[in-house]
Amino acid sequence: MLGGYCSSFQRKGFVFNTGVGDVSGLWEKGPITYILEELGLKKDDLFVRNRIRYIFKGKEIDADDLDSFIRLLSEMFPEEKENIHVFFDEAKKAYEECYREADMYGTPLPGELIVKVFGEKKLFNYPREHPHFYDWMNKTYKEKLDEYFNNDDLKTLLCGLLGYIGTSPEKTPASRALTACVSYYLYGGYFIKGGALNFAESLRKVIEKHGGKVLLKHKVDEILVENGEVRGVRVGEKVFKSRIIVANINAKTTFLELVGEDKLSREFIEYIKSLKMSPSCFMVFLGVDMDLSTYPTIIQNLDEKYGIIINSNADPTLAPEGKASLTILTLANYRDFPNKETKEYLEKKKAFVNKLIKKAERIIPGLSKHIIVIDAATPKTFEEYTFMPEGAIYAFDQSIDTKRPVFKTPIKGLYLASASTFPGGGIEAVVISGNICANDICGWKIPK
Numbered sequence: 001m002l003g004g005y006c007s008s009f010q011r012k013g014f015v016f017n018t019g020v021g022d023v024s025g026l027w028e029k030g031p032i033t034y035i036l037e038e039l040g041l042k043k044d045d046l047f048v049r050n051r052i053r054y055i056f057k058g059k060e061i062d063a064d065d066l067d068s069f070i071r072l073l074s075e076m077f078p079e080e081k082e083n084i085h086v087f088f089d090e091a092k093k094a095y096e097e098c099y100r101e102a103d104m105y106g107t108p109l110p111g112e113l114i115v116k117v118f119g120e121k122k123l124f125n126y127p128r129e130h131p132h133f134y135d136w137m138n139k140t141y142k143e144k145l146d147e148y149f150n151n152d153d154l155k156t157l158l159c160g161l162l163g164y165i166g167t168s169p170e171k172t173p174a175s176r177a178l179t180a181c182v183s184y185y186l187y188g189g190y191f192i193k194g195g196a197l198n199f200a201e202s203l204r205k206v207i208e209k210h211g212g213k214v215l216l217k218h219k220v221d222e223i224l225v226e227n228g229e230v231r232g233v234r235v236g237e238k239v240f241k242s243r244i245i246v247a248n249i250n251a252k253t254t255f256l257e258l259v260g261e262d263k264l265s266r267e268f269i270e271y272i273k274s275l276k277m278s279p280s281c282f283m284v285f286l287g288v289d290m291d292l293s294t295y296p297t298i299i300q301n302l303d304e305k306y307g308i309i310i311n312s313n314a315d316p317t318l319a320p321e322g323k324a325s326l327t328i329l330t331l332a333n334y335r336d337f338p339n340k341e342t343k344e345y346l347e348k349k350k351a352f353v354n355k356l357i358k359k360a361e362r363i364i365p366g367l368s369k370h371i372i373v374i375d376a377a378t379p380k381t382f383e384e385y386t387f388m389p390e391g392a393i394y395a396f397d398q399s400i401d402t403k404r405p406v407f408k409t410p411i412k413g414l415y416l417a418s419a420s421t422f423p424g425g426g427i428e429a430v431v432i433s434g435n436i437c438a439n440d441i442c443g444w445k446i447p448k
Contacts, residue, residue: 001197002204002214004386005393006427008195011373014287014325015318018377018385019393020196021309021327022050022164022189022298024180025428029099030187032431034106039206046199047190048314051296055303055363056157062296069185077154087148091182094132098179105444107435108179110422112406117444133175140400141177142169158182160302163331164426166279171399180426191297191314199427223247223258223414230413233258243413246437248430251275251396251405251420252389259411268410276402278394278425280379282332284356285325287373292324292364304359306330323372328356334379334390349378394425407437415441 001007005019025032026047036043054061059076063069070088074081098108101118114123127134136144141162145155159169161181169177192199204214222234223245232241247254252272255261261269292310299308309327312319319325332352338344353376361367382391395418396402407421417437419425439445 001216003197003200004388005382006192006196006200008197011285011287011375013320014285014323014373015195016285016311016325016327016375017192017196017309019281019283019382020192020199020427021311022052022184023047023192023427024183024187024189025431026190027183027187029096029102031102031107031428031435034102035431035435038106039203041202041206046193046202048193050189050191050298050314052184052189052298052300053296054157054160055299055301056160057153057303061157063185065188066186073154073157077151080149080151080154083148084154088185090132090148091178092186094136095178095183095186097130097133098175100130105435105439107432107439108423109436113436113440133178136174136178139174140170141172141174141181144174144177145169157302160300163300163305163307165398165424166331166394167397167399171401173400176398176424179423180429189298191311193315195311195315195318220258222260223254223411225259225263225411225414228263228410228412230411244415244441245413246415246417246441248416248418248434249420250388250392250418251416253387254414254416254420255409259414264410272405275405276397277334277390277392278397279331280334280382280391281377281393282330282352282356282379283377284328284353285373285375285377286328286357286367286371287319287323287325288367288370289323289372290364290367290370291322292326295364299363301359301363306356306359308360308363328360330356332379334383334392337378337380340380340384345378345380349376352376352378395419396424398424407433407440 007018008015009018023032026043027033033043052063054063061072066088070084073084102108109117111123114126145158149155161184162169162172165172165176165180207214218235220233220235224231224234230243230245232239233245252275255264255272293313295310295313297310297313301307307329311325311327337348357368379391382388382393396404404421404424405416407416409416415437417434419430421433423429423432
């Protein structure tokens with residue numbers, strides 16, 4: 001199947017996503033907006049705006065747009081009202097500065113590419129031309145929150161989407177928190193109509209429309225390298241020759257298994273081996289004979305650290321009429337699960353399922369009595385289906401402790417485009433990585 005984590009599956013008329021439920025990057029200058037326009041796809045055909053609710057200290061907080069969210073926060077923390085307004089004003093300025101050069105190529109660029117594309121003077125002037133974003137680039141998210149707020153509860157609430165990065169506030173680069181979390185407050189998140197697989201299928205159709213081929217059931221066994229340059233890939237007995245290969249699988253698999261350690265320097269291999277994987281996830285997929293349309297699409301329970309996505313509230317076609325498709329999910333550690341198919345693994349999985357359903361039932365009363373379809377995925381499941389080491393959902397750790405590999409590799413003609421490289425995990429981020437990769441291959445020609 002297409003898509004990796006951006007995929008979906010069906011059980012008895014209920015559709016569930018394998019990972020993606022809340023997509024950013026669809027504002028006016030967003031990278032996904034840009035790529036949709038480039039490919040002739042329509043945003044409204046593929047995406048619908050999510051409604052989200054936070055549960056914090058037992059209180060329900062609905063955040064349909066930035067103004068209402070600011071108003072609710074100001075009512076909850078009246079002593080911080082002025083600071084709340086100033087914080088979001090600053091965040092919006094910083095975010096827009098991050099995308100200031102995005103008009104040309106549809107993506108913000110890291111420092112080394114700013115030099116390559118625009119010249120050294122542009123990088124030298126960057127702090128002056130992007131004062132707000134530059135400040136976020138040099139601090140952690142905790143430092144930014146401490147700058148503006150005194151109330152610890154408010155700071156905790158504003159960390160409610162850090163699960164989208166898988167890091168703690170003191171270890172999260174403020175710039176990453178801005179683009180991957182705070183951006184949802186500014187411009188909202190979106191659900192993929194028809195299920196996440198629909199987006200991947202739409203991209204496949206564009207490729208095929210333009211003469212390309214998408215080959216499923218073709219597992220690459222080796223990336224062929226001669227004299228430090230790629231020559232193609234081997235799939236079983238077949239060889240596909242090419243001087244350019246873009247690997248969107250995890251960089252550890254790319255270099256350690258498909259290229260081979262003997263083709264790379266010892267220093268580079270040690271660096272790749274040292275990269276820490278991100279957290280994984282545990283997901284419970286439920287098809288229920290309940291009408292849940294009065295609930296928002298996404299419920300983030302910050303008190304108990306889990307989320308509920310009611311897929312059929314975003315798109316009613318994802319469940320039979322009068323019924324609902326929902327997913328309950330929480331971050332999970334790969335090492336907490338024994339080997340698959342052992343008795344211990346099955347027991348642990350079952351206990352996790354029951355625990356999450358019990359928690360969700362406190363929000364959706366009677367949930368357990370209306371289950372028609374039930375399935376679940378552990379970190380081991382994600383590893384099996386995506387070949388992602390440790391079932392990591394964001395590839396490598398996204399904290400300040402980890403430096404991702406750059407998109408250009410030590411092997412000439414071999415590129416990375418995925419969550420392994422800049423800027424990280426998430427649909428918006430990997431679209432950015434692909435856009436950068438494509439532009440570099442094409443020589444950064446100015447688009448028409």
